[in-house]
Amino acid sequence: xxxxxxxxxSEELLRAYSRRGNFHSEPDExxxxxxPGLVAQGMQVAGPAYGIALDAWGDDFLAHGVVDxxxxxxxxxxxxxxxxxxxxxxxxGDEHAAPVTVVDxxxxxxxxxxxxxxxR
Amino acid sequence: MHTxxxxxxxxxxxxxxxxxxxxxxxxxxxxxxxERYWRSAxxxxxxxxxxxxxxxxxxxxxxxxxxxxxxxxxxxxAQRLVCHRSAPAGQDLDVDGTLAERFTKRNREYAVVEAExxxxxxxxxTSIATFCExx
Numbered sequence: 001x002x003x004x005x006x007x008x009x010s011e012e013l014l015r016a017y018s019r020r021g022n023f024h025s026e027p028d029e030x031x032x033x034x035x036p037g038l039v040a041q042g043m044q045v046a047g048p049a050y051g052i053a054l055d056a057w058g059d060d061f062l063a064h065g066v067v068d069x070x071x072x073x074x075x076x077x078x079x080x081x082x083x084x085x086x087x088x089x090x091x092x093g094d095e096h097a098a099p100v101t102v103v104d105x106x107x108x109x110x111x112x113x114x115x116x117x118x119x120r
Numbered sequence: 121m122h123t124x125x126x127x128x129x130x131x132x133x134x135x136x137x138x139x140x141x142x143x144x145x146x147x148x149x150x151x152x153x154x155e156r157y158w159r160s161a162x163x164x165x166x167x168x169x170x171x172x173x174x175x176x177x178x179x180x181x182x183x184x185x186x187x188x189x190x191x192x193x194x195x196x197x198a199q200r201l202v203c204h205r206s207a208p209a210g211q212d213l214d215v216d217g218t219l220a221e222r223f224t225k226r227n228r229e230y231a232v233v234e235a236e237x238x239x240x241x242x243x244x245x246t247s248i249a250t251f252c253e254x255x
Contacts, residue, residue: 007162016160023193023254033193033254042196043179047161050176054165062172062206070198119202 001087003056005048006105008080009040017044037078042071046112048083049100053116056087056098060118069100069114080105085116132229132253133190136219142185142233143216149177154209171208175201178247181215182235186251189219190231197230198250204243214238220248228252 007013011027015038018024023039030038043050046069054061075081083102102112129135149157151171158164158174168174179199186194217235224230230252237245 005162013160016156035254039195041180043176043199044161046199047158047163047176050161051163051165054163054167058165059167059172059206061203062167062175063203065175065201065203067176067199067201069200071196 002084003052003087004082004084005052006080006082007048009044009075009077011038011077014038014040014044014077017041035074035076037076040075040077040079042069042112045071045075045081045102046083046100046114048081049085049102049112049116052083052085053087053098053100056085057118061116064118064120065116066119067114067116069112069116071112073104073109073111075104075111081111083112132192133186133219133222133231133251136189136222136231138219138221140189140219141216142188142218142235145181145185145188145215147181147184147213147215148211149173149209149213151209167206171210173207173209173244175203175245178235178237178245179249181213181237182217182233182247182249183251185215185217185235186219186231186233186249190251190253193254194251195254196249196251200246200248202246204245207239207244211239213244214241217247228255 023030097117221232
């Protein structure tokens with residue numbers, strides 16, 4: 001079962017997810033080190049995917065979840081990302097590792113890849 | 121937060137080598153801060169609204185732990201997060217770890233940090249984060 005969720009990473013959201021004084025929250029600091037804008041933290045970009053897994057697995061995912069992701073593309077303020085998680089349920093109701101992909105909604109460029117599951 | 125660690129040199133990641141201990145640090149994630157994290161990541165769930173800690177915060181704590189010795193801006197390139205239990209926001213979180221690995225890929229230096237986050241002496245999250253420096 002593939003589920004998608006999108007998120008527009010506004011400046012306001014990037015600042016809310018970060019401390020002050022760094023390239024995630026201060027445009028001047030991002031420019032100073034040559035970045036094209038405020039850069040979203042990887043786990044913030046992966047957030048919509050986390051939300052899909054949490055919806056699927058609930059408290060068990062909070063207590064026994066595993067997230068294994070790579071941040072393969074930079075996301076800056078104003079971009080919209082779309083997460084897709086394939087929460088696979090077999091005939092016995094035993095969920096397996098769910099493939100995770102987060103892409104730039106406008107271009108399709110991949111930003112996050114990985115898997116999420118629950119350990120025993 | 122408290123630390124007395126200092127960068128070791130001007131080299132990548134403050135010159136830290138595998139095995140370098142990190143921390144301990146103590147953080148308290150208030151219910152309001154917890155909610156700010158999950159809401160700004162596009163996550164919404166009744167368990168979080170009821171006050172459960174948002175596990176991806178472990179990555180932020182790992183970054184702060186590494187920044188006690190790595191003085192330059194870091195890009196986070198990979199994250200493995202293992203949850204061992206859930207807990208409510210508002211308690212002290214104790215964070216420590218090590219620089220587990222250094223490697224070079226496509227002429228770029230990377231560092232892997234392994235951190236453990238505990239609440240009331242119980243292991244809450246294990247976080248393994250990979251970083252490179254902004255170039």
